[in-house]
Amino acid sequence: MDHEPLELSRRTLLGAAAFAGVLGTLMATVPAAAEDAGVTTGPVPDLADLPRVRVELVRPPFVHAHEQVATGGPKVVQFTMTIEEKLLVIDDYGTTVPAMTFNGSVPGPLMVVHQNDYVELTLINPDTNELQHNIDFHAATGALGGGGLTLINPGEQVKLRFKATRTGVFVYHCAPGGPMIPWHVVSGMNGAIMVLPRDGLKDGAGKPLAYDRVYYVGEQDFYIPKDADGNYKAYESAGEGYDDMLQVMRTLTPTHEVFNGAVGALTGENAMQANVGETVLIVHSQANRDTRPHLIGGHGDFVWATGKFANAPQVDLETWHIPGGCAGAAIYTFLQPGIYAYVNHNLIEAVELGATAHFTVGGEWNDDLMTQVLPPTPIDA
Secondary structure, eight states: OOOOOOOOOOOOOSSSSSSTTEEEEEEOOOBBBBTTTOOOOOOOOOOOOOOOOOOOOOOTOOOOOSSSOOOEEEEEEEEEEEEEEEEEEEEETTTHHHHEEEESSSSOOOOEETTOOOOEEEEOTTOOOOOOBBOOOOOSSSSSGGGGGGOOOOOEEEEEEEEEOOEEEEEOOOOOOOOHHHHHHTTTTTEEEEEEEEEEEOOOSOOEEOOSSSEEEEEEEOOOOOOOTTTTOSSTTGGHHHHHHHHHHHOOOSSSEEEEEETTTSGGOOOOOEETEEEEEEEESSSSSBEEEEEETTOEEETTTOTTTTSEEEEEEEEEEBBBTTEEEEEEEOOOEEEEEESSSSSSHHTTOOOOEEEEEEEEETTTTOOSSSSSSSOOO
16 A cells, blocks of 8 residues: 655644544644744854764664774764664564664664764655654753754754763654654664763772673564454554554553564574673663563673663662663673573563573683582482
């Protein structure tokens, strides 16, 4: 089925009226234009003397190259993201979701800058899409996190710049207004940005912390409607499935709870890699629901459960709680080889709904840390 691009006002999102056959009831009215979002324009800061760095984003769980400790002063860090509305297969049974994505992946790419850098994002909404989109950075200040300055129709692009004043890892997501906000988020349109301290990460005593590898795990809840026979329904576009999906969303019960867009996206051949003795930073975001990461066979050596590096990390955690709409970070140095399951420790969601990832760790086994003293044998009489 072909759909014409939605002709929605950039100043005010439509609310409550039926949009024939595509979106049903649209979002409640919210400000979209800069002046309606309470933005007062003033003199633009002179950034001509600041160096500019253009970064090519990479697909999660991988993270683009970056400095752990900043060299020199603040920079203007330039990113480009293209919004893609696309069908994604999200489980081994071929279930599809008409997803909305930043740069084609769920979650969108992790961006990395340092405190007091300027983030300059060019956001592109190709004319092949049918919906309006924008971006709300939890790391930004004012204008609905940038959402009030970035609302674009298909066939448009916009450039946003904000100063990264606070350190930590933060969620970003699409937020066009009303029920469009949760619908876009649970259709995959979210990601994270990491703002590192200029002098790098530190433990609670001020000692520097470094990592050998960094991975980004984005947890995603999907709400897929079923037909009368209990089979998951398929739709050719996001708009076509809106009414049905909204009904499932209102149950607050996801049909799938996955890492990086699909069941098994980070297991088997796609498992994250490390070696004994390597220190790994794990960034974990959940834009909509609370989660509780746990590394089976390992620990959180240093954990910023709500992701804010100005706070001292907790240490030696078995499981940590990341509130919905938040991103967390944890550091662990692997001490044993083998396969480690990294899960949401709501084990129903991990095992039944898909929130499981794997680390495959190479190296030599240490019997002092663990050994099988006696293999399975018949019980002594």
